[in-house]
Amino acid sequence: MALSPEDVADLARLARIALTREELEHLAPQLDVILESVAHVADVAADDIPPTSHALPLTNVFRDDVVVPSLPREEALAGAPAAELDRFRVPRILGDA
Amino acid sequence: MSDILTSRAVDLAAGIASGTTSSVEVTQAHLDRIAAVDGEIHAFLHVDGERALAAAAAVDARIKAGEQVGPLAGVPLALKDVLTYTGAPTTCGSKILEGWHPPYNATVTQRLLDADIVILGKTNLDEFAMGSSTENSAYGPTRNPWATDRIPGGSGGGSAAALAAFEAPLAIGTDTGGSIRQPAAVTGTVGVKPTYGGTSRYGLVALASSLDQPGPCARNVLDAALLHEVIAGHDPRDSTSIDASVPRVVEAARSGDIRGMKIGVVTELGGEGYAPGVQQRFDESVELLASLGAEIVEVSCPHFKYALPAYYLILPSEASSNLAKFDGMRFGLRVGDDGAHSAEQVMALTREAGFGAEVKRRIIIGTYALSSGYYDAYYGQAQKVRTLITRDFDAAFAQVDVLVSPTTPTTAFKLGERVDDPLAMYMNDLCTIPSNLAGNASASFPVGLDDGLPVGLQVMAPPLSDDRLYRVGAALERSLEATWGGPLLNSIPQLEVAR
Numbered sequence: 001m002a003l004s005p006e007d008v009a010d011l012a013r014l015a016r017i018a019l020t021r022e023e024l025e026h027l028a029p030q031l032d033v034i035l036e037s038v039a040h041v042a043d044v045a046a047d048d049i050p051p052t053s054h055a056l057p058l059t060n061v062f063r064d065d066v067v068v069p070s071l072p073r074e075e076a077l078a079g080a081p082a083a084e085l086d087r088f089r090v091p092r093i094l095g096d097a
Numbered sequence: 098m099s100d101i102l103t104s105r106a107v108d109l110a111a112g113i114a115s116g117t118t119s120s121v122e123v124t125q126a127h128l129d130r131i132a133a134v135d136g137e138i139h140a141f142l143h144v145d146g147e148r149a150l151a152a153a154a155a156v157d158a159r160i161k162a163g164e165q166v167g168p169l170a171g172v173p174l175a176l177k178d179v180l181t182y183t184g185a186p187t188t189c190g191s192k193i194l195e196g197w198h199p200p201y202n203a204t205v206t207q208r209l210l211d212a213d214i215v216i217l218g219k220t221n222l223d224e225f226a227m228g229s230s231t232e233n234s235a236y237g238p239t240r241n242p243w244a245t246d247r248i249p250g251g252s253g254g255g256s257a258a259a260l261a262a263f264e265a266p267l268a269i270g271t272d273t274g275g276s277i278r279q280p281a282a283v284t285g286t287v288g289v290k291p292t293y294g295g296t297s298r299y300g301l302v303a304l305a306s307s308l309d310q311p312g313p314c315a316r317n318v319l320d321a322a323l324l325h326e327v328i329a330g331h332d333p334r335d336s337t338s339i340d341a342s343v344p345r346v347v348e349a350a351r352s353g354d355i356r357g358m359k360i361g362v363v364t365e366l367g368g369e370g371y372a373p374g375v376q377q378r379f380d381e382s383v384e385l386l387a388s389l390g391a392e393i394v395e396v397s398c399p400h401f402k403y404a405l406p407a408y409y410l411i412l413p414s415e416a417s418s419n420l421a422k423f424d425g426m427r428f429g430l431r432v433g434d435d436g437a438h439s440a441e442q443v444m445a446l447t448r449e450a451g452f453g454a455e456v457k458r459r460i461i462i463g464t465y466a467l468s469s470g471y472y473d474a475y476y477g478q479a480q481k482v483r484t485l486i487t488r489d490f491d492a493a494f495a496q497v498d499v500l501v502s503p504t505t506p507t508t509a510f511k512l513g514e515r516v517d518d519p520l521a522m523y524m525n526d527l528c529t530i531p532s533n534l535a536g537n538a539s540a541s542f543p544v545g546l547d548d549g550l551p552v553g554l555q556v557m558a559p560p561l562s563d564d565r566l567y568r569v570g571a572a573l574e575r576s577l578e579a580t581w582g583g584p585l586l587n588s589i590p591q592l593e594v595a596r
Contacts, residue, residue, distance in 0.1 A: 008461060015417060015464045016424070017457055018445035027458065030519055034462060037520055038406040041478045044485065051480030052487060054307050054337070055293045055536020056560060061336045075200040081431030090426050091440040 003032050101126040102263040106172045106320040113171035120153035120171030124215050127173045131264045133594040139239050140259035142178050144218035156213045168323050170213035175265035177256050178219035179226055181300040182206045189302050190224040190234040193423050193430045193451025203300020204332045205311045212327045220255030224453045226304045228252050229525035232516050233455045247509040250280030256314050257284040267324050268314040273304050275529025277312045278541035282504035282553025285543040285585045287321045288314045292560045293536035294339035297332035305415035308533040318570040322350035349564035353571030356390030359497040365401045366502035366528045374547025379503045382544045382554050389572050398489035401531050403482045408530045410466050410479035417463025487535040494559045502528045504541040504553035538563040542570040543585045
């Protein structure tokens with residue numbers, strides 16, 4: 001398997017974490033050990049076993065579509081890192097980044 | 098130390114209701130205790146004494162006016178800082194949420210408030226509940242009151258330590274892979290993970306949605322049961338909440354009758370790799386249960402050995418998805434927003450600055466396990482193992498009423514000992530993880546000391562049979578306390594008190 005720091009950099013980019021070079025070098029061998037250990041799940045012959053995504057056999061839940069007050073705008077924006085004109089202000093999304 | 102601090106919650110509530118003491122007096126005593134010892138223990142991330150005293154005064158006034166109040170009215174509680182509580186910060190032990198105030202209460206929080214329980218503050222935890230030692234908190238570790246150079250367990254080390262240091266008689270934890278039970282075991286306290294869906298996850302900042310479950314933490318079995326009844330029950334705001342009546346846990350805790358009960362000892366959870374002292378306390382406890390009238394049988398759960406690897410694929414996968422919302426756009430930290438960086442770059446810089454090492458490790462593992470080409474081999478296979486573990490439980494519970502094991506393979510280890518060795522850290526959860534994967538009820542109860550450090554016994558019961566946990570716990574507690582001459586925590590070394 002042997003994850004290289006470059007592999008970790010690829011994963012970090014997918015996960016949107018700007019890891020430093022030192023972190024990549026520190027993490028790669030640690031992740032390798034973890035992945036090697038969890039790979040033991042493959043030792044179980046489970047071809048005919050259905051997967052479980054959820055512990056209990058619950059069926060989907062529906063409720064009536066009733067209009068209720070939403071979170072007031074001020075409260076929704078209260079924790080925002082930046083707000084402007086009653087909206088979340090975000091950095092530029094389009095462009096040559 | 099005053100009697101108030103060592104009292105059971107049930108007795109404090111009775112005293113408050115009858116007027117022999119007041120919620121204000123009880124709350125003040127705990128705030129004083131926090132001021133005296135929390136500098137060393139660091140169980141709390143946030144304490145709001147003024148608000149707690151105001152809530153206490155309101156309960157006292159209602160009692161004075163002759164109003165009916167609940168069975169724990171006026172009793173103080175410590176809330177794990179991963180459940181939202183308006184008017185106070187919710188940090189999840191992370192820098193990325195530093196200073197964030199939630200706009201709504203978690204259902205668990207609301208039920209505590211509706212029951213007139215007094216919230217003292219928010220307790221420390223491993224960042225986003227990822228860890229077994231509380232060392233992954235961005236705000237510094239919590240110390241074990243039994244030995245302050247040792248870990249209090251995790252992720253709910255703050256809640257467990259607050260109980261053991263007599264800073265609060267009740268606490269709330271959350272358990273994704275053992276985060277209630279393992280801290281309970283290493284601090285000599287009681288911790289219960291209810292059946293998945295038994296308590297609401299609304300307002301619990303999600304780690305792994307299919308595993309997370311809030312639950313009660315206390316110093317004795319009856320207090321835990323009373324708290325369990327306050328927080329449990331159907332919540333339409335959580336789509337995985339079970340619409341069924343709450344198991345009769347208080348009745349079971351008061352009874353403690355285990356005559357004729359069939360108790361299974363899990364062969365795979367014990368022996369090699371378990372500290373001899375832990376194994377010895379466990380074996381003695383099993384003998385004790387037999388002497389109290391239970392029938393003991395050995396039960397094999399052959400797939401439990403795959404629970405740890407399956408968990409460390411399922412959890413990071415769900416976590417990497419759940420933590421995607423911390424993107425620096427709508428709440429929390431934002432880094433690099435200087436007009437030059439794009440939104441995507443700001444996200445990456447924010448998450449780099451805001452997340453600690455363990456959170457990054459798990460997000461990367463989850464990203465890997467979910468990536469195309471690896472999905473079937475890792476996440477898909479782990480989900481199949483989850484099925485096999487559930488089948489092991491089903492087969493076991495067809496033979497016995499409950500299963501027992503040590504809660505943890507060792508007692509509390511030293512701070513720093515495993516902090517950069519993730520695999521060694523993950524081993525703490527060996528015995529607790531199967532119940533999260535299968536969703537059944539599970540608890541840890543104190544059963545003695547090994548070299549001065551607490552040992553816990555885990556009881557596992559079928560889904561919606563949470564009452565059986567309390568029945569076994571109460572039987573053990575009654576019998577062991579008769580031998581010890583009182584609660585195990587009576588023998589905890591005195592903490593140095595700040596003046």
